[in-house]
Amino acid sequence: MTPNGHFTQEITPFAGRAIKTFKYADHVEEGSDKDIIIALKTAKKIYKSSFDYVHSYPHCWRTDNPVMYYARNSWFIKSPSYKKSMIDLNKTIHWQPQEIGTGRFGNWLEEVKDWSLSRDRYWGTPLPIWISEDKEDMFAVGSIEELSKGEYECPDGSIVPVPEAPLPLDLHRPFVDNVIFRKNGKVYRRTTEVIDVWFDSGCVPFAQFHYPFENVELFSSQFPADFISEGIDQTRGWFYTLHNIATALFDKPAFKNIIVNELVLDKNGLKMSKSRGNTVDPFQMMDLYGADAVRWYFMVNNPPWRPTLFNESDIAKTVIADFFRTLTNTYSFYALYANIDQIDGNEDIIPNNERPEIDKWIISRVHTVLRQYHQYMEAYDVFRACRIVQEFMINDVSNWYVRRNRRRFWKGEKDSDKLAAYQTLRDVTIHVLSMMAPAAPFLPEVLFKRLRVNSDVESIHMRLLSPGDLSLIDVDLERRMSLAQTIVFLARSLREKSKIKTRQPLRRILIPVISPQQRRDIQAVESIIKDEINIKEVEYVSEEAGVVKRSVKANFKALGKRFGKQTQIVATIISTLNEQQIKSLIQDQSLLISLDGNDQLINLDEVDVMTQDMEGWLVANEGSLTVALDTEIDESLKQEGIAREFVNRIQNLRKSIGLHVTDRVIVKFSASKEICDAIIKLSDYVCNEILCTSCEYVEHLSEDVHTLEIEQDIILVNITKFH
Numbered sequence: 001m002t003p004n005g006h007f008t009q010e011i012t013p014f015a016g017r018a019i020k021t022f023k024y025a026d027h028v029e030e031g032s033d034k035d036i037i038i039a040l041k042t043a044k045k046i047y048k049s050s051f052d053y054v055h056s057y058p059h060c061w062r063t064d065n066p067v068m069y070y071a072r073n074s075w076f077i078k079s080p081s082y083k084k085s086m087i088d089l090n091k092t093i094h095w096q097p098q099e100i101g102t103g104r105f106g107n108w109l110e111e112v113k114d115w116s117l118s119r120d121r122y123w124g125t126p127l128p129i130w131i132s133e134d135k136e137d138m139f140a141v142g143s144i145e146e147l148s149k150g151e152y153e154c155p156d157g158s159i160v161p162v163p164e165a166p167l168p169l170d171l172h173r174p175f176v177d178n179v180i181f182r183k184n185g186k187v188y189r190r191t192t193e194v195i196d197v198w199f200d201s202g203c204v205p206f207a208q209f210h211y212p213f214e215n216v217e218l219f220s221s222q223f224p225a226d227f228i229s230e231g232i233d234q235t236r237g238w239f240y241t242l243h244n245i246a247t248a249l250f251d252k253p254a255f256k257n258i259i260v261n262e263l264v265l266d267k268n269g270l271k272m273s274k275s276r277g278n279t280v281d282p283f284q285m286m287d288l289y290g291a292d293a294v295r296w297y298f299m300v301n302n303p304p305w306r307p308t309l310f311n312e313s314d315i316a317k318t319v320i321a322d323f324f325r326t327l328t329n330t331y332s333f334y335a336l337y338a339n340i341d342q343i344d345g346n347e348d349i350i351p352n353n354e355r356p357e358i359d360k361w362i363i364s365r366v367h368t369v370l371r372q373y374h375q376y377m378e379a380y381d382v383f384r385a386c387r388i389v390q391e392f393m394i395n396d397v398s399n400w401y402v403r404r405n406r407r408r409f410w411k412g413e414k415d416s417d418k419l420a421a422y423q424t425l426r427d428v429t430i431h432v433l434s435m436m437a438p439a440a441p442f443l444p445e446v447l448f449k450r451l452r453v454n455s456d457v458e459s460i461h462m463r464l465l466s467p468g469d470l471s472l473i474d475v476d477l478e479r480r481m482s483l484a485q486t487i488v489f490l491a492r493s494l495r496e497k498s499k500i501k502t503r504q505p506l507r508r509i510l511i512p513v514i515s516p517q518q519r520r521d522i523q524a525v526e527s528i529i530k531d532e533i534n535i536k537e538v539e540y541v542s543e544e545a546g547v548v549k550r551s552v553k554a555n556f557k558a559l560g561k562r563f564g565k566q567t568q569i570v571a572t573i574i575s576t577l578n579e580q581q582i583k584s585l586i587q588d589q590s591l592l593i594s595l596d597g598n599d600q601l602i603n604l605d606e607v608d609v610m611t612q613d614m615e616g617w618l619v620a621n622e623g624s625l626t627v628a629l630d631t632e633i634d635e636s637l638k639q640e641g642i643a644r645e646f647v648n649r650i651q652n653l654r655k656s657i658g659l660h661v662t663d664r665v666i667v668k669f670s671a672s673k674e675i676c677d678a679i680i681k682l683s684d685y686v687c688n689e690i691l692c693t694s695c696e697y698v699e700h701l702s703e704d705v706h707t708l709e710i711e712q713d714i715i716l717v718n719i720t721k722f723h
Contacts, residue, residue: 003120005068007032013039020066075127075193076114079244083112086247094257096380097305101258104235115244117196124194126176132186139181139188143213144169150179202241205254224252227380229259232305257380261304267311280310292440293319299386299439323390324443326398327432331447333402334425337409340662343422345453350420352472359424361481362401364474365392366428371468373435382439389435397428400485404528410661426451434465483518483625484525484532487511490627491533494618498631503648504641508537510617510628514587518624534644535629550582550621551610558606570595574607582609586624642678642710647689649708653719654690657706664722667695671715693722 001007005022007014014032021031040046058067079086087109095101118127128147131138141147152165162169162179169175173194181188200207205223209215224246230238239258246254265271266278273279285294297315301308338344352363369392376385401424408421430451433444437460448460457463491509495502509529513519519540522529526538554571563570573593577585585591589604604623611619617628633641650667659665667690669679676697679686687695701716708715 001068001070003070019068022065023063072120074116075118075129075191077117077244077248079112079115079248082247083109085251086112086243089247089251089253090243093253093255094380096257096259097303100232100235100260100305104232105239108236108240109243115196117199118191118193119196120192121194122173124197125200126171126173127191127193127195128176129191130181130188131191132183132188134186137184137186137188139183144171147171147176147179150181153178153180198237198241199245201238202245202254205242205246206249223250223254225255227257227259228255229261229304231261231263233263235260259304259380259382262307264308264310267309269307269309272310280312285312285315289315289320290442292443293324296323296386296390296436296440299382300390303381303383322394326394327429327443327447330393330398330402330425330429331450333409334422334429335450336661338422341414341418341422343419345426345451346455347419347423350416350423354416355420355424356417357477358401358404359420360474361477362396362424362428363472364478365396365481366431367466367468367470367472368478369468370431370435370466371470371473374465374467385435386439389432393432395485397425397432401425401428404532412662430463431466433460434463437461480521480524481528483521484528486622486625487522487529487627488532490620490622490625491529491535491629494620494627494629494631495533498618498629500631500633501641501645502534503644504633505534505536505637505644507535507630507632507634507637508539509533509535509630510539510541512541512626512628514583514624549611550579550586550626552577552582552585552607553610555606555608558603562606563600566595570600570602574602589624639678639681642675643682643686645710646675646679646708646715647686649710649715650686650690650692650717650719653706653708653717657719659719659721662691664691664693666720666722667692668698668701668718669695669715670698670701672713675710675713675715 001019005019007017007019009015014035017032017035018029019032021033022029037046037049041049058069059065060067087106090101090106090109093101095105128141129138130141141150148162148169150162151159152162153159154166159180165175165178167175176190177192179190205225206212206219209219209222211219228242234240239260242254246252263271266276266280268278270276270278282294293315297319298304298308300319301314352360355363369388372388373385376382376388405421405425408418411418430448433448433451437444441461444460448456448463452458487509492502495506500506511522513522522538522540529538530536552574554567554574556567556571559570560567570593573595577591581591585602585604585607586609591602592599593602594600609621609623611621611626617630619626619628621627654663654665669676671679679695680697683695686692698718701718704718704720706717706719708717
């Protein structure tokens with residue numbers, strides 16, 4: 001068989017014919033398969049011929065043509081001779097994820113074979129080995145200086161020293177193929193092969209510096225590399241060639257840290273390919289959503305060492321709508337009121353100990369996040385590092401701090417409390433921008449330039465990232481506020497379950513406390529809880545009261561990692577736990593069970609805790625925290641709810657007709673008796689919320705009437721600016 005896949009003259013009936021069907025750009029060359037079967041049948045040398053036997057056959061991924069395998073002579077690197085060094089040095093590398101280093105890559109090193117170095121191609125780095133014509137001797141050329149000591153065979157047959165060759169010295173074919181050496185009465189010619197291109201890539205650490213011929217000190221300061229990253233398919237490619245060559249030459253690893261990327265698949269989990277039509281143009285995505293959004297999506301969608309199921313809609317929703325818009329809206333909120341109050345960022349700093357507790361909390365949180373961010377980045381866990389920034393900005397800054405402090409920005413007097421709010425929000429936002437900048441460099445730069453003052457550095461990328469100030473972190477305050485946030489989250493979920501809007505006040509929530517400390521923590525943030533979920537009272541009961549009934553079931557995903565085949569047995573044991581055992585599990589965060597005569601510790605996060613609703617109450621829980629919501633609404637609560645809905649509609653109307661946030665107004669309205677009674681009874685609250693000098697019921701409205709709706713009741717409103 002010839003190297004291009006055709007039978008040689010020895011195969012007389014099929015000489016010159018293709019062994020398989022090959023497809024080319026301009027024609028198809030039919031293979032010999034069918035004719036070979038016919039010939040075998042004619043010669044009665046075939047037992048059975050059938051086309052219903054399907055088996056896999058390798059094809060070229062570029063041309064989709066069948067691949068032919070030849071046994072070839074090759075040059076090898078004797079890698080097994082230094083296998084132990086490669087294994088030992090691999091243990092010094094920080095792999096992310098670790099299991100690739102200890103598993104896939106480590107296993108490959110354990111079974112390492114001789115490295116087939118040569119390739120029968122024209123293009124590539126020539127293998128610099130010259131062999132005597134009698135095949136008895138060989139040597140390697142290691143530099144241009146050594147090559148220049150050879151002789152050059154000219155096209156006319158004459159031989160001249162390499163420096164006098166008619167062509168400029170070139171380290172590639174065909175020049176090096178014409179260089180010969182004479183030693184000890186023998187003529188040496190270069191072997192025809194070129195080197196595997198992966199050898200070239202493995203030489204990057206020193207080849208980029210032209211080491212060892214120059215830059216010796218520079219190379220020494222840059223080797224091993226601090227960090228590399230590539231796809232998981234490079235485990236036996238670039239990662240291996242780097243490691244092999246560095247071990248062989250320097251007895252060092254080529255890199256200290258590595259992030260292994262998995263493949264990017266389509267949203268259905270299929271490998272992208274042009275033939276399937278499911279490829280994505282990255283430049284089109286960046287033109288549509290911006291480079292920052294695409295980059296951030298890959299950081300937070302899932303850890304880079306897991307396959308990414310690329311879904312364009314996730315960029316639009318998770319990154320742009322949920323995160324970037326939250327960030328820009330927070331900035332816009334700050335800028336709007338800072339411009340009104342003529343705040344330019346150069347005001348005297350309000351000391352941290354003179355700021356309200358809510359300011360101290362968000363400052364503590366941002367410095368805690370900074371410390372976590374550094375820990376994750378130092379561990380090369382970019383997924384968790386970016387996720388905590390995104391979650392902090394959405395949950396703590398926007399949904400909690402800004403929303404709870406709007407009145408401090410709205411109020412008229414420009415006092416130290418208001419200034420503290422501006423300074424806190426500005427500082428926290430800049431810290432967020434600093435943590436974002438390495439992954440999303442453009443948006444943070446734009447916002448920072450709008451926030452910076454003359455004493456700041458010119459660019460967010462020139463700003464030193466704070467490691468997190470321990471003196472500003474208040475662990476107890478963060479714990480209390482976290483409790484408040486969890487209680488609020490649970491209560492809101494119960495409102496949604498019962499379809500009761502947050503603007504509708506409710507009488508109370510009931511919390512079974514598991515310890516005196518938990519009770520004190522909740523009492524410290526009770527006013528925040530009541531304000532956030534719009535309730536009148538928080539009531540406490542002890543666990544012993546047995547008001548809330550709980551049960552637990554196994555979290556199979558969490559338990560399976562530890563117990564494997566015994567998971568079902570453990571799940572059965574968990575399902576039989578009594579009330580006292582469940583209480584201990586919740587209170588202590590763990591519980592000892594007996595498994596095959598041995599004690600095993602079950603953790604709270606390995607079970608799902610369920611609570612039963614009580615009559616007239618809805619119940620929810622998270623971890624050790626349980627909240628019961630009283631859903632009964634009396635007439636007084638109903639009127640409050642109507643008043644709050646009215647305020648909401650008027651605020652939206654103010655925006656739609658172009659009123660400024662500080663404009664005071666006069667409101668006239670006409671509505672049903674139920675709605676009128678509620679608005680009139682709570683007129684002080686209504687007027688204060690909508691900046692209204694008067695809110696008057698009028699039986700008939702005729703001019704500039706706006707129609708509003710509350711629970712299918714129509715309200716007619718006239719609103720004018722107060723002068």
